[in-house]
Amino acid sequence: MREYRVAVIPGDGIGPEVVAEGLRVLSAAGERFGFRLRCETFPWGCGYYLQTGRVMPADGLETLASFDAIYLGAVGLPGQVPEEIGVRDLVLAIRFGFDQFANVRPVKPLPGAPFPLSHVRPEEVDFVVVREATECLYVGLGGRYRPGDPEFQVVASLRPTFARSRELAYQTGIYSEAGCRRVMEFAFDLARRRAGQKRVASATKTNALGFGMKLWDEVFAEVAAQYPDIEAEWQNVDAMAMRFVTQPERFDVVVAANLFGDILTDLSAALVGGLGFAPGANYSRTGPSMFEPPHGSAPDIAGRGMANPVAAILTGAMMLRHLGEGGAAATVEQAVADLVAEGRVLTPDAGGTATTAEVGAAIVAAL
Ligand code: IPM
Ligand code: MG
Numbered sequence: 001m002r003e004y005r006v007a008v009i010p011g012d013g014i015g016p017e018v019v020a021e022g023l024r025v026l027s028a029a030g031e032r033f034g035f036r037l038r039c040e041t042f043p044w045g046c047g048y049y050l051q052t053g054r055v056m057p058a059d060g061l062e063t064l065a066s067f068d069a070i071y072l073g074a075v076g077l078p079g080q081v082p083e084e085i086g087v088r089d090l091v092l093a094i095r096f097g098f099d100q101f102a103n104v105r106p107v108k109p110l111p112g113a114p115f116p117l118s119h120v121r122p123e124e125v126d127f128v129v130v131r132e133a134t135e136c137l138y139v140g141l142g143g144r145y146r147p148g149d150p151e152f153q154v155v156a157s158l159r160p161t162f163a164r165s166r167e168l169a170y171q172t173g174i175y176s177e178a179g180c181r182r183v184m185e186f187a188f189d190l191a192r193r194r195a196g197q198k199r200v201a202s203a204t205k206t207n208a209l210g211f212g213m214k215l216w217d218e219v220f221a222e223v224a225a226q227y228p229d230i231e232a233e234w235q236n237v238d239a240m241a242m243r244f245v246t247q248p249e250r251f252d253v254v255v256a257a258n259l260f261g262d263i264l265t266d267l268s269a270a271l272v273g274g275l276g277f278a279p280g281a282n283y284s285r286t287g288p289s290m291f292e293p294p295h296g297s298a299p300d301i302a303g304r305g306m307a308n309p310v311a312a313i314l315t316g317a318m319m320l321r322h323l324g325e326g327g328a329a330a331t332v333e334q335a336v337a338d339l340v341a342e343g344r345v346l347t348p349d350a351g352g353t354a355t356t357a358e359v360g361a362a363i364v365a366a367l
Pocket of ligand 1 (some may be wrong): 087091261293294
């Protein structure tokens with residue numbers, strides 16, 4: 001029997017609830033398709049931080065390194081643990097630590113899921129956002145200066161508000177030629193494999209960000225030239241955000257730097273019915289990839305059986321495909337699509353009354 005070792009990090013809030021349903025579905029798929037997931041669960045996250053003072057053990061990355069994949073729920077206990085701790089020391093530590101540079105977030109609305117637009121049909125929309133996930137403003141470079149600091153004097157002359165402030169803060173994004181190139185090649189390769197419109201749209205903002213986005217644009221032009229069969233287009237990210245709403249059917253593959261991609265993919269989640277329906281994966285070429293829905297820990301609904309497990313289940317299907325179980329992945333996706341189309345067993349965010357576990361059970365039953 002084929003076996004895969006999966007590190008499971010359920011995390012906080014609704015994370016454990018949706019991951020439990022995801023695992024139920026994945027193991028049922030394994031029974032049907034003849035493979036087994038050997039899962040090891042790690043209780044890391046903000047709850048763990050409250051008990052131990054760390055979100056994961058010091059050797060956490062070493063522990064994860066030997067797994068075939070990582071399946072993560074959600075991390076965060078706002079109000080109890082400063083938000084940046086779980087983000088920096090767990091989610092970003094894993095993305096950066098394993099060089100998971102390609103954060104892939106499909107935008108394929110399921111008929112039957114809430115759809116916010118009236119001028120297009122959900123079936124017409126089918127695109128993927130490839131978000132660079134190891135660079136940009138997420139590298140953690142920055143600082144804060146007070147008037148006594150020598151640096152303060154250097155920049156104070158740039159703007160009148162700087163000079164009269166009690167403090168300045170700066171946060172810098174770094175973009176590398178190699179980092180841009182690999183994620184752009186990933187996006188073009190994906191466009192080539194997809195049965196879509198064979199088009200890659202790059203989210204840029206060179207009109208205002210003349211260093212980082214300039215390099216981004218130059219590399220995009222070089223990479224686009226390597227793929228003459230794929231149409232390449234540049235869009236300023238602000239205009240692109242508008243077109244996600246006005247013309248979402250025009251997109252095939254979108255490639256974006258880390259922060260732009262973060263923002264665009266919450267917007268695109270609205271097109272698939274909300275964060276409860278939006279899956280995601282962070283791919284690495286040198287270490288384990290991480291399968292993680294874009295949604296957060298939603299502490300307001302945690303523990304009430306209300307969370308929509310569809311995002312986590314579809315994220316699990318992405319993991320199966322990555323592990324080489326494409327048939328099982330497609331079957332899980334079809335079972336989810338059928339359930340949503342039928343509309344009987346949906347969680348409250350989708351207008352239903354079913355619980356998290358009932359949705360998971362219905363998908364298992366349909367496999
Ligand atoms: C996401 C989240 C994360 C991000 C946070 C939790 C760091 O918003 O996965 O989109 O910004 O990448
Ligand atoms: Mg986000």
